[in-house]
Amino acid sequence: MQHTIGRSISLSGVGLQTGVSSTVTLYPAEENYGIKFIRTDIADCPEIEADIDNVVDLRRGTAVGKRDVTVHTTEHCMSALCGMQIDNCRIEVHAPELPLMDGSAKPYVELIQAAGIIEQRAVREYIIIDDPIVYTKGDVAIGILPSQSFCVTVMIDYKHPALGAQHTTLFRIDDYAKEFAPARTFCFLSEVEALREQGLIKGGTLQSAVVVQDVDLTDEQMEGLRSLFHEQGPLMRGTNGFLNNAELRYVNELCRHKVVDLMGDLYLLGKPLLGHLQAARTGHAANIALAKMIRAYVNDRRKKMEGSEINWQEITTLLPHRYPFLMIDKVVTIDPGKSIVALKNVSFNEPFFQGHFPANPIMPGVLQIEAMAQAGGIMELYARKLRSKSPSQEQTILFMGIDKVRFRGMVRPGDILRIQVTILQNRRDIIRFRGECFVENKIVCEAELMAMLANKKS
Numbered sequence: 001m002q003h004t005i006g007r008s009i010s011l012s013g014v015g016l017q018t019g020v021s022s023t024v025t026l027y028p029a030e031e032n033y034g035i036k037f038i039r040t041d042i043a044d045c046p047e048i049e050a051d052i053d054n055v056v057d058l059r060r061g062t063a064v065g066k067r068d069v070t071v072h073t074t075e076h077c078m079s080a081l082c083g084m085q086i087d088n089c090r091i092e093v094h095a096p097e098l099p100l101m102d103g104s105a106k107p108y109v110e111l112i113q114a115a116g117i118i119e120q121r122a123v124r125e126y127i128i129i130d131d132p133i134v135y136t137k138g139d140v141a142i143g144i145l146p147s148q149s150f151c152v153t154v155m156i157d158y159k160h161p162a163l164g165a166q167h168t169t170l171f172r173i174d175d176y177a178k179e180f181a182p183a184r185t186f187c188f189l190s191e192v193e194a195l196r197e198q199g200l201i202k203g204g205t206l207q208s209a210v211v212v213q214d215v216d217l218t219d220e221q222m223e224g225l226r227s228l229f230h231e232q233g234p235l236m237r238g239t240n241g242f243l244n245n246a247e248l249r250y251v252n253e254l255c256r257h258k259v260v261d262l263m264g265d266l267y268l269l270g271k272p273l274l275g276h277l278q279a280a281r282t283g284h285a286a287n288i289a290l291a292k293m294i295r296a297y298v299n300d301r302r303k304k305m306e307g308s309e310i311n312w313q314e315i316t317t318l319l320p321h322r323y324p325f326l327m328i329d330k331v332v333t334i335d336p337g338k339s340i341v342a343l344k345n346v347s348f349n350e351p352f353f354q355g356h357f358p359a360n361p362i363m364p365g366v367l368q369i370e371a372m373a374q375a376g377g378i379m380e381l382y383a384r385k386l387r388s389k390s391p392s393q394e395q396t397i398l399f400m401g402i403d404k405v406r407f408r409g410m411v412r413p414g415d416i417l418r419i420q421v422t423i424l425q426n427r428r429d430i431i432r433f434r435g436e437c438f439v440e441n442k443i444v445c446e447a448e449l450m451a452m453l454a455n456k457k458s
Helices: 075-083 106-115 173-179 189-197 219-228 253-269 284-305 312-318 365-388
Strands: 003-005 009-014 021-028 035-039 047-049 055-057 063-066 069-071 089-093 117-119 133-137 140-145 150-157 165-170 186-188 210-212 273-280 330-335 339-345 395-407 416-427 430-439 442-455
Touching: 003 021, 009 106, 021 106, 035 069, 047 063, 075 106, 075 173, 075 253, 106 117, 106 173, 133 284, 140 284, 150 253, 165 173, 165 253, 186 189, 186 253, 189 210, 210 253, 253 273, 253 284, 312 330, 312 365, 330 365, 339 365, 365 395, 365 416, 365 430, 365 442
Parallel strands: 035 089, 150 273, 186 210
Antiparallel strands: 003 117, 009 021, 021 089, 035 047, 055 063, 063 069, 133 140, 140 273, 150 165, 330 339, 339 416, 395 442, 416 430, 430 442
16 A cells, blocks of 8 residues: 655755755655655745656756756655655755755654654555666666566675675665665765865765775865865774775665665656666666666556457457356456456446345455456466467466455445456466455455466366
């Protein structure tokens, strides 16, 4: 199910790029709202959707904007929302940039934890990856592979003795808050002066990032850094490869921060992913390039599914069921062997209403499950038919098991039951799939099912 936060909550700090003091407030949002940024320091409080189509700047961070209104450094907040599985949130910021805080996503995770997380009634939709998608440029490579869960693997190698080759994997989204969110952003000492000269990192301090000491420091350069950053605290040459001998929170903290940024950037797709992300030396530009490839992939798949309706005549060639036990009236969309959306018109004349609470007619839950099973059967049998390129159908589907059943609402006469089924696993002739039933946009039933393809003659 979708989630939002339990109450409004704020934090204040300084923006990395602009150096402007900033206050950000997270608010709960209704179902299907998504993530939106609102600039409250501007008249009429312009609103910017957190979407890859609104990305306007990728220099040392990810900025989104519309027309001449921009919000900089969104990646850590977006990463926290992704890692904490928040689908709907209104983010008001009284400045052109979100606060950097300690350079990690931890302050935003703690903000969400303090606000609490609320389950909503609408179902969360995922972007499911069925084919590998890869982006490469120079020594940067990033891609996503099909997976039944969300997973991220990142590798970096900057040829620096203090860093070495680092790699890390987030296996479960539940590990994010403890194992990845605290990882801080980093930069190389050789980049610092050039970045300030470009008008960037105006709000950066030596405490808001891990500074890799990749060049020797003279006394004169140290004083220059102190002046550049208005540094009041200690400033010393590091003996461990990091300025001020900064202590890392993890041995591979820099690599883990790449995971933080990657998750934040890809959450601009608007929905969580199901797939295994793999990246080497990636950055914000590559992250967004991959996100745009994923968006194009999803749009292309949607176009292929348009016009793929299956009427009742073809349904009866695929399924052996007939009235009154045929629970599918129409297939709206089908991605053969992968997903299907079908409809069942629930009329007053259904025979089960005569004996199932006739004074208060409710569609039996077991028949909703049967509708999911039949939709799953159509999805797989139609794929087999296309592969065989034969009009004859020698196989049928047999129901084997059911798990994780939840009934969440009532189905009454006059309702249109929308059945959505997505494949979970397909091994030889055994398939597992997830089914959900909706009335309008509210889920009424969900389950995971297992079935077997068998020859009709057997």
